[in-house]
Amino acid sequence: MAEPEGAAIDVARLDALRRLIGDDEFRRLADKFLADLSQRIDTMERLGAAGDVTTIGREAHTLRGTAGSYGLQSVASLAERLEAACTAAPGEVAERLRALNAGMAASIARMVAEFGLKA
Amino acid sequence: MSPSEPSSSLSRLLYVDDDPTLTLLTRISLERVGGFTVRTCASGTEALSVVEAFAPDLILLDVMMPVMDGPATLRALRELPSLDLVPVVFMTAKVQDAEMARYRELGAADVIGKPYDPVKLPELVRAIWERSRG
Numbered sequence: 001m002a003e004p005e006g007a008a009i010d011v012a013r014l015d016a017l018r019r020l021i022g023d024d025e026f027r028r029l030a031d032k033f034l035a036d037l038s039q040r041i042d043t044m045e046r047l048g049a050a051g052d053v054t055t056i057g058r059e060a061h062t063l064r065g066t067a068g069s070y071g072l073q074s075v076a077s078l079a080e081r082l083e084a085a086c087t088a089a090p091g092e093v094a095e096r097l098r099a100l101n102a103g104m105a106a107s108i109a110r111m112v113a114e115f116g117l118k119a
Numbered sequence: 120m121s122p123s124e125p126s127s128s129l130s131r132l133l134y135v136d137d138d139p140t141l142t143l144l145t146r147i148s149l150e151r152v153g154g155f156t157v158r159t160c161a162s163g164t165e166a167l168s169v170v171e172a173f174a175p176d177l178i179l180l181d182v183m184m185p186v187m188d189g190p191a192t193l194r195a196l197r198e199l200p201s202l203d204l205v206p207v208v209f210m211t212a213k214v215q216d217a218e219m220a221r222y223r224e225l226g227a228a229d230v231i232g233k234p235y236d237p238v239k240l241p242e243l244v245r246a247i248w249e250r251s252r253g
Binding site: 013016017020021025029032033061062064065066067068069070076078088 | 144233236
């Protein structure tokens with residue numbers, strides 16, 4: 001089955017972490033991360049509706065480092081593009097914001113499926 | 120050991136970042152994978168209030184934080200006599216050459232780019248610690 005666009009995650013990295021810290025700790029960590037990611041989608045939608053490009057850029061910057069460290073490569077990449085648009089191409093912010101939010105939703109679904117987590 | 124004498128081993132880390140989700144991952148990585156004792160802080164101000172009592176061997180400092188960013192926190196840390204020899208490592212998504220040079224000029228021992236691999240982070244921190252003692 002083709003992977004949904006924006007759902008690339010580093011399964012090997014997450015699996016290595018799971019083996020090192022144990023299933024229970026990994027599950028707690030991943031559940032918290034997914035809850036945070038869902039909240040970030042809401043935050044980004046709200047900021048997008050308000051047209052607050054400065055805060056969107058800051059949020060995208062934070063998300064790039066956080067999502068990438070959790071192994072969500074597509075989300076990190078989409079956040080980087082959104083951050084760049086916030087400073088260099090404000091006219092593209094809305095489109096890149098939609099792409100990021102779709103990428104976050106797809107990545108949540110992929111992590112849930114890959115590691116048997118709660119949606 | 121005098122207050123300004125550097126530690127001979129790496130065991131206590133202070134990690135400062137305003138993103139609780141990344142802080143959780145980093146703490147688990149450093150504690151569970153690396154075996155370090157870790158104190159986390161959500162701001163530069165909080166770090167300054169606990170750093171002397173915690174007495175870290177090394178400090179990991181996010182660059183982009185509200186109110187007091189990483190460079191401002193580093194400057195304030197260097198004002199504390201007991202902290203002047205403790206290596207400070209910046210953690211940032213901005214790792215272009217010009218920024219890296221600026222961070223080192225500010226007195227950072229090194230810079231860790233975000234995102235980072237939580238499985239490899241403890242090893243990276245140990246390597247920076249070893250270099251900082253050379």
